[in-house]
Amino acid sequence: MPLFEVEGRSYEVDEDGFLQEPERWNREVAKDFAATEAIADLTEEHWKIIHYIRNYYLEFGIAPMIRKLCKETGHKLNEIYKLFPSGPAKGACKLAGLPKPTGCV
Amino acid sequence: MPDKLLAIEQKRPEGDWRDAKVEFRKGTICYSAAPKNITYLSLPNPREWQPFDADWKLPPNWKEIILKGMKERLRKYRSFRLFMEICVRCGACADKCHFYVGSGDPKNMPVLRAELMRSVYRRYFTLTGRLFRALVGARELTEDVIKEWFYYFYQCTECRRCSVFCPYGIDTAEITMMGRELLDLIGCNINWVMEPAANCFRTGNHLGVQPHAFQDSIQFAADEAKEITGLPIEVPINRKGAEILFVMPSADYFGTPHYYTLLGYLMLFHEIGLDYTVSAFASEGGNFGLFSSHELMKRLNAKIYEEAKRLRVKWILGGECGHMWRVFHQYMDTMNGPADFLEPPVSPITGTHFENARSTRAVHICEFTADLIHHGKLRLDPRRNDRWNVTYHDSCNPSRAMGLLEEPRYILKNACRNFHEMPENTIREQTFCCGSGAGLGTDENLEMRLRGGFPRANAVKHVREKHGVNLLACICAIDKATLPTLMEYWVPGVEVAGVHELLGNALVMTGEKERTTDLRGEPLVREEATRE
Numbered sequence: 050m051p052l053f054e055v056e057g058r059s060y061e062v063d064e065d066g067f068l069q070e071p072e073r074w075n076r077e078v079a080k081d082f083a084a085t086e087a088i089a090d091l092t093e094e095h096w097k098i099i100h101y102i103r104n105y106y107l108e109f110g111i112a113p114m115i116r117k118l119c120k121e122t123g124h125k126l127n128e129i130y131k132l133f134p135s136g137p138a139k140g141a142c143k144l145a146g147l148p149k150p151t152g153c154v
Numbered sequence: 155m156p157d158k159l160l161a162i163e164q165k166r167p168e169g170d171w172r173d174a175k176v177e178f179r180k181g182t183i184c185y186s187a188a189p190k191n192i193t194y195l196s197l198p199n200p201r202e203w204q205p206f207d208a209d210w211k212l213p214p215n216w217k218e219i220i221l222k223g224m225k226e227r228l229r230k231y232r233s234f235r236l237f238m239e240i241c242v243r244c245g246a247c248a249d250k251c252h253f254y255v256g257s258g259d260p261k262n263m264p265v266l267r268a269e270l271m272r273s274v275y276r277r278y279f280t281l282t283g284r285l286f287r288a289l290v291g292a293r294e295l296t297e298d299v300i301k302e303w304f305y306y307f308y309q310c311t312e313c314r315r316c317s318v319f320c321p322y323g324i325d326t327a328e329i330t331m332m333g334r335e336l337l338d339l340i341g342c343n344i345n346w347v348m349e350p351a352a353n354c355f356r357t358g359n360h361l362g363v364q365p366h367a368f369q370d371s372i373q374f375a376a377d378e379a380k381e382i383t384g385l386p387i388e389v390p391i392n393r394k395g396a397e398i399l400f401v402m403p404s405a406d407y408f409g410t411p412h413y414y415t416l417l418g419y420l421m422l423f424h425e426i427g428l429d430y431t432v433s434a435f436a437s438e439g440g441n442f443g444l445f446s447s448h449e450l451m452k453r454l455n456a457k458i459y460e461e462a463k464r465l466r467v468k469w470i471l472g473g474e475c476g477h478m479w480r481v482f483h484q485y486m487d488t489m490n491g492p493a494d495f496l497e498p499p500v501s502p503i504t505g506t507h508f509e510n511a512r513s514t515r516a517v518h519i520c521e522f523t524a525d526l527i528h529h530g531k532l533r534l535d536p537r538r539n540d541r542w543n544v545t546y547h548d549s550c551n552p553s554r555a556m557g558l559l560e561e562p563r564y565i566l567k568n569a570c571r572n573f574h575e576m577p578e579n580t581i582r583e584q585t586f587c588c589g590s591g592a593g594l595g596t597d598e599n600l601e602m603r604l605r606g607g608f609p610r611a612n613a614v615k616h617v618r619e620k621h622g623v624n625l626l627a628c629i630c631a632i633d634k635a636t637l638p639t640l641m642e643y644w645v646p647g648v649e650v651a652g653v654h655e656l657l658g659n660a661l662v663m664t665g666e667k668e669r670t671t672d673l674r675g676e677p678l679v680r681e682e683a684t685r686e
Contacts, residue, residue, distance in 0.1 A: 050202060064185045064204070065597065109367035115410040117374050126410060138409070139597075152350040152360030153405035153412075153440060153475075153595070153631035 055081045067142075067149045074103065074146030086133060086140040095132055095144075098122050102137075102145040112142050112150055156644060159604055162258040171266065172273065172288070174298035176305040178206040181601035184308055184594060187348035192341060194352040195450065199341025205304065210297070216340045217295055221278055223339045227332060228279065234332050237324045238275040241265060247316035247326065252587050253309055256605030264316035264326040267306050271333055274299065304342050307333035309602060311594055312445070313550040313587035330592075335447040343446060347593035350442040354454050359404035359438035368434040371407040379420045384667030387424045392465065393431035397502060399462050400430050401516075402473030403440045403631035411651055412634045414673040415474055418658025422523065425663045426503050426531065430471065436461035439478035440631060445593040452489045455481055458516075459490050469499040470516040474652045476591065476630030479518060480555035487514045504529040518552065520629060523657060524561040527568050533662040536571045538672065541679045542625040543572040544656070545617045547610065547637070548585035549630030559583070562629055562653050569653075569660035574621040580613035588628075590636035603636065604643050611644035618645055626650050 050069065053062045058081060061069040066085050068078065079099055083091055091099075101122050105113040112118075115137050119126055126137070133140030138150045189200035201211045213219065228235045247264040249255065254262040261267060273293035276283030283292035293299065312327035320326075337343060350360035357364050363371070372389050379387040390396060400423070406416040423430055436457050443450035462470055472482060487493070496515040499508040506525045508517045526532050546566055552558040559582045567573055580586050589606030590599075617623040626637055626648055634650055641648040659672045671677055 063188070109364070109370060111361065111363050111367050112408075114371050114374065114408050114413060116378070116413045117371070120378075150361055150408070151346060151353070151596075152408075152442070153403055153635050154361065154409040 053082075053085070055084070063149065065139075065149060068146045069148075071106070071146050071148065078146055079144045082144050086135060086143060088133065088140075088144075092132075094124075098124065098129065098132065098137075098141055099145045102141055102147065106145065106147050112138065112147055159256075159601070159608070162256070164258050167260060171260070171269075172293050174293075174296065174302040176298075176302050178301075178305065180206075180598050182309070182599065183305070183602075184344040184346050184596050184599045187343045187345045191345065191348040191352040192343070195348065195355060197341070197343075197348075198339060201341065205301070210301070210342065212297065212300070212340050212342075216297075216300070219339050220295060220300070220336055223336045224275070224279070227335070228275075231328075231332070233325065233328055237268070237326075237329055238272055238279075240322050241268065241272070241324060242322070244321065246319045246321060250316045250319050251310075252313070252315070252589055252609045253311075253602070253606045256589070256608040257602070261302075261306050262309060267310060268324070268326055268329045270299070270302060270306055271329060300337070300340070300342065303333050304337055307337065308344055308594065311550070311587045311589065311591035311606065313591060314554045315550070315584065315587065318554065318583055331444075331448075334445065338447050344593060344596075346596040347442050347445045350440075350593075351446060351450060351454060354438055354442065357437075358435045358457060360440055360442060361404045361408050363404060363408070363437065365434040368407070368437055372432060375407065375413065375416050375420060379417050379424070382417070382669065382671065382673065383421060383663055385424060385663060385665060387420055389420055390431040392433055392435070394465050396431035396465065397429040397468050398431075398471050399436065399465055399467040399469075400432050400471045400473065401436050401439045401458060401478075402432070403475035403478065404438045405440075405631040405635060406473060409631070409635055411638070411649070411655065411674075412631055414655040414658070415634070415652030417673045418652065418654030418656070418661075419473060419519065421658045421661055421663060422532075422654065425661060426526065429502065431465060431467070433461050433465065439472055439475040441478060441481045442593055444477055444481055448485075451481060451485065455486055456490050458482075458486065459493050459496075462493070463495050468497045469511075470496070471519060471522060472516050473519050474629040474631070474654060476549040476551040476632055478551075479558070480551040482514055482516045483556040486516070501525055503531050518556070518558055518561070520552075520558060520561040520565060520653060523654070524564045527565060534568050534657075534660040535662050536569055536660050538659045538669065538678055539570040539656050540572070541672075541676070542570060542651075542656070543574070543621060543623045544570045544625045544627050545574050545576055545614065545623045546581070547576075547588070547614075547626050547628040547633060548581050548583075549628050549633050550585060550587050550591060552629055553585050554583055557583075558629075562627070565653050565657055566627055569656045574617050574623055576613040576617050580609065586610040586613065588630075588633050588636050588640065590640075591632050595632055595636045600639075604640065607636070607640040608644065611640050614641065614648055615645045618648060624648055627653055627656060629653050
């Protein structure tokens with residue numbers, strides 16, 4: 050399994066760089082992974098989305114529906130794409146330490 | 155940069171076609187299945203490997219396994235034996251494959267893709283092949299041949315467009331299916347198929363949504379439908395004794411634009427007072443087992459009838475999902491039936507008997523809705539869809555695997571005022587694939603998806619330029635997931651929607667408040683000045 054290494058920390062990731070040990074997540078992990086998604090600086094807006102996804106995941110074991118994420122964080126989908134260029138299901142989930150969603154998505 | 159992918163090399167490749175060497179690179183391959191998923195499904199040879207590794211860590215007796223597997227399947231499936239024997243290489247299929255059109259790779263001609271397996275069949279299962287080898291087009295089975303099979307059988311979306319043109323009716327998708335099934339025996343499969351399959355086995359759906367999350371998502375959709383209409387819309391979950399079990403692809407309650415189709419279903423069911431239930435167990439219409447093996451397809455499909463039986467419903471209604479309908483229409487009845495505990499489906503609103511579903515007892519929602527419209531049971535205001543200029547992409551499986559051609563069009567023409575067809579050789583049974591079906595819709599395969607989707611996109615471009623089309627309607631969750639990317643690349647400015655999203659927009663509901671937005675939350679725009 051590939052390893053993602055940054056400043057002496059190393060994470061087990063999948064081929065697309067998604068964290069494979071979701072329980073290891075903390076704010077530092079999100080910051081470490083931000084660079085792989087071409088996000089230079091994590092703003093409050095980023096954190097709001099990351100925390101929403103993370104908390105939903107802890108409660109439900111899955112990422113929230115995209116429409117629900119938009120509504121509950123007050124962002125339109127295109128705004129989320131501006132914050133996370135690879136989108137809610139990829140970039141935002143990656144920074145929140147979730148596995149990549151698979152299937153017809 | 156479309157120019158780069160448009161530079162398709164049509165020159166004759168160097169060397170002999172029997173040379174099996176393939177170059178694996180990111181962009182045109184899918185990652186291998188993670189060992190945890192293979193283990194979960196109790197399939198052979200779970201291990202860490204990737205297609206671009208030199209060593210694929212095959213089992214030591216891999217050759218024996220493949221040949222034994224071929225022998226068993228030649229005996230079990232007459233179609234397989236027939237398709238190995240009868241091709242006359244007329245070439246009618248050659249330029250019908252979207253992957254060949256978009257890549258220029260001759261081994262993506264369906265005839266040659268099949269020949270990759272026929273050459274092995276000839277060598278080991280025919281007398282002439284055993285005696286005369288290369289002279290009759292027979293090939294030794296080597297590790298390079300296995301790698302070549304993997305490359306090309308995972309570069310076919312099993313869309314069956316080629317089979318429409320074959321004078322012998324050879325279904326090349328079935329050859330791909332056999333190829334994938336054989337590769338499964340030695341653990342050569344892809345994660346984008348096996349992870350959804352493993353999830354589905356564990357939680358009932360490809361995404362791995364557990365019952366409490368299912369309930370949360372469905373409730374959210376019901377609440378939003380309430381907000382839009384002002385009506386008390388409820389969605390029954392796991393309700394025993396309902397008349398109808400409604401099964402949809404899990405992406406409908408996860409992704410966008412799928413979700414707006416879900417809103418459309420819920421509003422429709424409320425308006426006609428349908429006695430139905432959804433299920434947190436049968437929470438997936440799709441079946442990625444179809445993209446792996448008959449055995450896995452059967453295992454994943456079993457939950458549909460099982461749940462229908464448990465909930466004591468009379469029949470099954472299925473949502474906008476593509477390959478679900480190949481499984482439902484062509485396999486479910488014989489694999490997991492007979493469903494003699496269900497009743498032949500009859501619409502509770504119109505009394506129509508769905509004769510074609512008498513055996514499977516599963517009705518496609520487009521048939522159901524078209525029948526409602528035909529009998530005047532729905533009030534529709536198509537002006538609510540005036541911001542859209544719509545064309546319709548026939549999703550491969552509903553069109554070619556079950557002949558669902560008119561019903562979606564009938565709904566669209568009643569729900570929208572601006573509708574234009576793409577050229578006739580790109581629609582209906584000749585429809586071009588989205589390029590991402592059969593489990594290939596993953597990011598590492600993006601270049602090949604864009605190449606394979608090029609013929610479809612090109613037809614959309616035609617109607618965009620000619621008629622100003624800005625919406626591509628479809629009835630498949632893989633379409634909804636992958637066509638937006640395809641459009642963004644080849645035809646910017648065209649969005650993607652399900653048929654029941656547009657129906658939900660147009661549906662005038664009893665007692666509803668005045669609609670100010672469409673299902674996407676965008677303000678309603680009416681082109682009354684130009685149209686009336």
